[in-house]
Amino acid sequence: MIMAAIALIREFTRKFPSSVKRDSLLRFCCFVQNESFLSRQRLNCITFASQRSYRAVKHSLHAPYVASPFDFSFLLKTNVFLHQNIVCKLLHARYMSNVSIELKTDEDVIRFSFNKPLGRSVSANRNGKTKRRKMSRKAKLNELRFYRLKAKKKTNSPNPEVRIRYKLEKAKRKEAWLIEKLRKYDVPKAPAEAYDPEILTEEERHYLKRTGEKKKNYVQVGRRGVFGGVVLNMHLHWKKHETVKVTCKPCKPGQVHEYAEELARLSKGIVIDIKPNNTIIFYRGKNYVQPEIMSPPDTLSKNKALEKYKYEQSLGHTSEFIEKLEKELQEYLEHKARYKKAKDGTPQDFFNISIEEFLMGSTSTQTPRQYEQDCHTLHCYFSGNVGAISKKKLVEIFVNRDSNALKIVRQTYSCWYGQDLLQFMANAQRNNSFARIAYLRMVEPRERDAQLMRHSLFGGSLNLNTFIEVACTRPSSELLRIKHAYQTRYNSDLEKDLTLKVNGGFKEILLAVLKSCRNYGCKADMSLAMCDAKVLYEALESGKNIDQKSITSVLSQRNNGQVRAILSSYKQLYGHEFGKSIKRNKCGQFGKELGVVIRCIQHPEKFFAKQLRMKNADGREILIRTVITRSGIDIKAINKAFVAKTGSSLENVVKREFNVSKDKTNDIIVGILVGLIKDC
Numbered sequence: 001m002i003m004a005a006i007a008l009i010r011e012f013t014r015k016f017p018s019s020v021k022r023d024s025l026l027r028f029c030c031f032v033q034n035e036s037f038l039s040r041q042r043l044n045c046i047t048f049a050s051q052r053s054y055r056a057v058k059h060s061l062h063a064p065y066v067a068s069p070f071d072f073s074f075l076l077k078t079n080v081f082l083h084q085n086i087v088c089k090l091l092h093a094r095y096m097s098n099v100s101i102e103l104k105t106d107e108d109v110i111r112f113s114f115n116k117p118l119g120r121s122v123s124a125n126r127n128g129k130t131k132r133r134k135m136s137r138k139a140k141l142n143e144l145r146f147y148r149l150k151a152k153k154k155t156n157s158p159n160p161e162v163r164i165r166y167k168l169e170k171a172k173r174k175e176a177w178l179i180e181k182l183r184k185y186d187v188p189k190a191p192a193e194a195y196d197p198e199i200l201t202e203e204e205r206h207y208l209k210r211t212g213e214k215k216k217n218y219v220q221v222g223r224r225g226v227f228g229g230v231v232l233n234m235h236l237h238w239k240k241h242e243t244v245k246v247t248c249k250p251c252k253p254g255q256v257h258e259y260a261e262e263l264a265r266l267s268k269g270i271v272i273d274i275k276p277n278n279t280i281i282f283y284r285g286k287n288y289v290q291p292e293i294m295s296p297p298d299t300l301s302k303n304k305a306l307e308k309y310k311y312e313q314s315l316g317h318t319s320e321f322i323e324k325l326e327k328e329l330q331e332y333l334e335h336k337a338r339y340k341k342a343k344d345g346t347p348q349d350f351f352n353i354s355i356e357e358f359l360m361g362s363t364s365t366q367t368p369r370q371y372e373q374d375c376h377t378l379h380c381y382f383s384g385n386v387g388a389i390s391k392k393k394l395v396e397i398f399v400n401r402d403s404n405a406l407k408i409v410r411q412t413y414s415c416w417y418g419q420d421l422l423q424f425m426a427n428a429q430r431n432n433s434f435a436r437i438a439y440l441r442m443v444e445p446r447e448r449d450a451q452l453m454r455h456s457l458f459g460g461s462l463n464l465n466t467f468i469e470v471a472c473t474r475p476s477s478e479l480l481r482i483k484h485a486y487q488t489r490y491n492s493d494l495e496k497d498l499t500l501k502v503n504g505g506f507k508e509i510l511l512a513v514l515k516s517c518r519n520y521g522c523k524a525d526m527s528l529a530m531c532d533a534k535v536l537y538e539a540l541e542s543g544k545n546i547d548q549k550s551i552t553s554v555l556s557q558r559n560n561g562q563v564r565a566i567l568s569s570y571k572q573l574y575g576h577e578f579g580k581s582i583k584r585n586k587c588g589q590f591g592k593e594l595g596v597v598i599r600c601i602q603h604p605e606k607f608f609a610k611q612l613r614m615k616n617a618d619g620r621e622i623l624i625r626t627v628i629t630r631s632g633i634d635i636k637a638i639n640k641a642f643v644a645k646t647g648s649s650l651e652n653v654v655k656r657e658f659n660v661s662k663d664k665t666n667d668i669i670v671g672i673l674v675g676l677i678k679d680c
Contacts, residue, residue: 158418160332168325171318178315185308190298198270198285209273212243212281221248221259224305228295231266235294238284243272246280256280266296320491335411374401375413382424391668398441399675406442433620433658434669440628449474450486452625453494457501463618464506465611466625467498471513472600473607476559483514505590508548509597512556516563524565532558533570536578546587551594560601567602577602605634609641612653620657624673627654631676639677650677 135143154166200208219233230246237244246263248256256278260271269282300308374397380389401409413421422442428435440448449470456466474482486494495514499507532554539547555563570578579598582591600607608626627650630638639650654673658666 160414160418161329161336163418164325164329164332168322168329171322171325175315175318175322178311178318181311182308182315185300185304185311187298187300190296198287200270200283205272208243208283209281212245212272212283215241215243215245217241218245218247218279221246221251223250223309224302225309226259226262226266226299227302227305228299229302231263231299232295234263234267234269234282235290238269238288239290242284244282244284246282248278248280251278266299331411332415335415339412339415371409371412372416374409375416378409378413378421379417391671394668395671395675398438398672403445407444410442433624433666436621437624437628437669437672440625445629446478446481446485447489448629449478449482450489453482453486454490454497457497462501464502464510467510468597468600469607469611471510472560472597473604474560476516476561479514479560505548505593506597508552509555509594512552513560513597513601515556516559524561526565526569529562529565529569530573532562532566533573536566536570537574537581540581540585540587546585546591548590563601567598605637605641608638609645612638612642612650613645623650623653623657627673627676635677 151166154162157163157166217237219230219237221230234244234246246259248259251259256274260274260280263269263280263282264271267282269284272281272283274280373393377389377393377397381394397406397409410421413419422439425435425439425442429439443451453467453470456463456470470482471479483494486492495511498510498514502510535550535554539550554566558566567578574581579595579602582595582598585591587594608630611622612626614622626638627635635650642653643649651674654670654677658669658673
């Protein structure tokens with residue numbers, strides 16, 4: 001009977017392989033009621049081995065006693081199946097259902113679970129490996145909504161620290177992802193081939209240099225950098241020419257030397273010269289033989305090189321953004337600590353400013369409570385609740401506060417309301433005159449001047465009057481700070497941008513003025529001024545044409561204070577001003593352009609008065625910019641020069657330009673501008 005049962009089970013397993021699995025997880029112990037038929041020593045079990053979990057085919061199967069895997073050897077006789085036909089009962093249970101039972105025996109405790117998945121979205125396959133369970137479309141959408149809502153809460157959080165940390169964490173994740181992407185484009189360098197390097201004499205190098213400069217054949221290295229196509233083009237040029245020029249644009253400072261080394265390794269050429277304009281001259285060699293494969297195998301393709309450039313560019317911007325966020329977070333935490341000390345009763349800690357700002361003349365005597373009131377007034381105005389504030393209080397903020405006090409107001413506003421006040425006003429200043437005035441007053445002077453110079457060069461049409469106004473009227477020390485701020489903000493050199501956008505005499509003159517800021521801090525030397533005045537006179541009177549090099553040399557080597565002393569000495573020596581000498585000698589276009597710059601340096605009030613008299617589309621912008629940038633410096637002298645030419649004061653011009661009767665909101669603008677003109 002036992003042999004027949006085993007045979008039937010084998011036959012059932014062969015016919016229904018999906019019902020009885022080899023890795024089934026339940027051990028069936030079958031006993032018969034007749035103890036004399038089977039002894040304990042000849043106990044037969046239908047076993048499918050496993051040690052941790054067990055799966056039966058029907059959850060309704062009655063098993064009064066099932067032991068853990070640790071004591072299966074101690075199973076005694078038990079009436080598991082009350083029917084005498086054991087095999088038929090087993091086959092019936094196997095055939096009727098496929099419901100799974102999981103039996104866990106952790107810590108000697110038996111736990112059952114029916115059809116329970118192993119994880120949230122994974123399941124076990126036949127090989128024991130886990131595979132991800134398919135999610136429905138609705139479940140995926142719900143999960144996406146959850147993460148988006150979570151990100152939106154952090155982005156719009158009223159706490160600036162939460163917002164900054166979320167952006168920082170996101171940027172760092174992107175940086176790690178970009179670095180991982182760039183690893184795919186790292187091509188292992190091929191082992192260097194042994195070749196005999198050719199030695200060139202100085203005469204040969206000079207000849208090849210002149211030959212390369214005269215010939216017009218060139219290869220362009222663009223944003224993709226060095227890839228296989230560049231080397232291929234070099235070999236194609238060397239088929240008919242001994243030399244080839246490689247032009248590298250765009251090129252970062254110092255990157256041209258890396259390009260030269262890499263191209264020399266790949267092409268086996270000789271670098272003859274590297275020009276200041278990022279041009280490399282290559283010589284093919286005396287014993288040059290064109291290779292069979294002109295594009296080296298250890299280089300990227302054209303498409304791969306472009307993809308690598310895009311990832312590198314994105315990585316550079318992301319790294320700069322991370323530095324900016326880390327600096328912003330540090331400044332916020334420092335400001336928060338200072339503000340907390342000030343609120344606890346030590347207001348002097350709230351006004352900790354740098355030595356440089358102290359030397360610039362900070363006279364702030366406000367308390368933290370007054371700064372809170374200023375922030376509340378500004379918030380009410382910009383949120384549209386104009387009726388809840390006093391216009392007099394709003395005018396007082398922009399008239400009576402110095403740059404350091406306005407900086408603290410800006411930081412306090414960011415701490416209280418979670419918004420960058422400067423960014424908000426920068427977005428609204430195009431169509432709102434009050435926002436423009438508030439922005440020019442709130443931003444730091446060096447940042448403001450850097451933005452004015454940038455806009456004069458790249459703001460659509462070229463506006464040299466604004467550039468001359470900033471370059472020629474600021475002290476040399478302040479001009480040096482403006483250049484640093486320009487470099488930091490736009491990642492570009494001011495002198496290079498000027499060379500790129502301006503042509504003619506203005507380019508040489510303004511470059512000389514920008515270079516003069518390196519000599520700041522020196523007092524005016526009158527004896528040196530007399531010598532330079534004679535040099536200027538000889539440059540105008542010595543020959544038929546004006547000596548431009550001598551004039552630009554004087555302007556580039558002397559700061560603005562020393563140039564004013566030179567012009568004053570010129571008038572003492574020769575009885576008339578240098579500008580009149582330029583007009584009398586008819587120095588051409590260069591003389592006219594030089595006269596504009598000299599007038600702005602020597603008499604800035606006359607220059608500004610003339611700008612205000614000019615009728616053009618930017619009249620309102622010129623008026624706002626002049627009053628705000630020259631308040632506290634020479635706005636009264638500008639007003640006198642303007643009255644002398646037109647018979648009307650700047651106050652009347654402001655009231656006429658911003659007509660209060662047409663628009664009542666202009667009352668605030670008129671109050672601010674008139675207050676800046678009178679109180680200086």
